[in-house]
Amino acid sequence: MTVRKQKRFGLDIDGTVTDPATFLxxxxxQFQKTxxxxxITDYDLTKSLGITSEEFWKWMEQHEQTIYKQAKKADGVDQVLEEWKQEHELIYITARASHLEEITKNWFEQQNLPFHHIELVGKHDKIEAIRTHEIDIFFEDKHDNAVAIAETFAIPVILMDxxxxRLPTPANVVRINHWTEAKAWVDEWLKRSGF
Known part of the structure; x- marks a missing residue:
């Protein structure tokens, strides 16, 4: 059995690599809110907006390309990812639909963010993609995704707070406030893993 010399970092994009306030x-x-x-205390934005799911997705279809093109990076993410790319694979697994692939890759290039692979799964369930890519650690902002990934694979999941x-999580879901904090936790995890 060959042991990989590098870890495979799985990363969500929206709300994790991008600023979680990007859509606001x-x-x-659009909805005359402040x-x-x-x-935003629920991932389902319709609750905060007081609109139906149909209204939200109609709006999203009209605006998603613009939003994704203009999204801001999460604070500190670029320095951390730049360092990690030297020794580990950065595999982005996002719920974005496949028609957004070019916009997504262009955004990464324009932001000078490193990537080895970007997979647009078109749904929030990322389990199969994580299994396919044999991810060792995952970075996420969606609570139920973080819990499902942690429980399915028994890997650490960094939950960007x-x-x-802010619901309860299993022990292997680590709540982090900033990318520098994520880096510190991952550095310790790598040491414990023999890296």
Whole structure:
């Protein structure tokens, strides 16, 4: 059996690599709201907006390309990923649909963010993609995804803390407030893993 010399880091994009407040200016303008990130206490944005799921997805179809093109990076993410790319594989697994592949890859290139592979699964369930890519650690902002990944694979999942994901988690889901904190935790995990 060959042991890999590098770890495979699986990363969600939206709300993890991008600033979790990315959608708010667009939503506030369209729906005449003044929401801040602290107001978003549920991943389902329709609850904060007071609209139906159909209304939300119709709006999303019209605006998603613009939002994804103009998304801001999460604070500190670029320095951390740049360092990790030297020794580990960075595999992004996102719920974005496949028609957004070019926009997504262009955004990574424009932001100078490293990647080895980007997979757009088109749904929130990332289990099969994580299994296929043999991910060793995952970074996520969606609570139920983090829990499912942690429980299915018994790997560490870094949960980027936001008001919409503050439910209880299993022990191998590690809540982190900033990318520098994520790096510190991962550095310790790598040492414990013999890296």
């Amino acid at each position: 200016p667009y939503l506030n303008e 929401l801040t990130l602290e107001d 936001t008001p919409y994901n």
